[in-house]
Amino acid sequence: MIDDRDRKILDILQENASVGVSDLANRVNLSISACSRRIQRLEEEGYIQRRVALVDRPLAGLPTTMFVIIRTARHSAEWLEQFRAAISDIPEIVEVHRMTGTIDYILKLVLPRVEAYDEIYKSLVEKVEFFDISASVSMETLKSTTAVPTHYIK
Structure with missing residues (x-):
């Protein structure tokens, strides 16, 4: 309790x-x-999963945030396994979400500069087949937190 x-x-x-x-x-x-x-x-009880240090991204040489939007024509377990393997080997990909609607996946990347995305793009399309892949650069972070609200905990 x-x-x-x-x-x-x-x-x-x-x-x-x-x-x-x-x-x-x-x-x-x-x-x-x-x-x-x-x-x-x-x-x-698992409420605290682990304790971590949050690294200052600009000081670490990673000031750029990109969001990659992926649509796939395949939704098989085999494709998903290939995709999981491909993204697990790329440390610049810090979040991946499977979505509802017309977008299948959104990836959050942290990069030293926009041009670094090209290497990641090439690595992904070499390992996994996509229907569509596009990227957007974050111009400004208006809110970023790792904290979750605790008032929902029963």
Whole structure:
């Protein structure tokens, strides 16, 4: 059972996973040991999947974001397996979503510059057959977060 303190712990950890347990306990009005037990339980129950560091993309030489829209004429398990294998080998592809509607897949890429997309494009079309593939460059990021709302957790 998740309560308001658990939600607050999750909210704080989503903002900064490196916050110390004593600071976190103080912010949610718990003892350090009680807070630590709650964090451990949230991890064991799968609410906290892992803790990661978010790298500053421009400092890492990856200031460009592109979205690739894919339509395929094939929807077989074999095609999907080929596609999964092709995208898994390309670290610049950071997200892939299967969609409803007229678009089959959207890929999010992080790149050092727009021209770097050509190599990724060539790699994909060499490994997988597509009906249509197009790309758009993000001009500006208006919102970007890794945090999810916790008020839906029952």
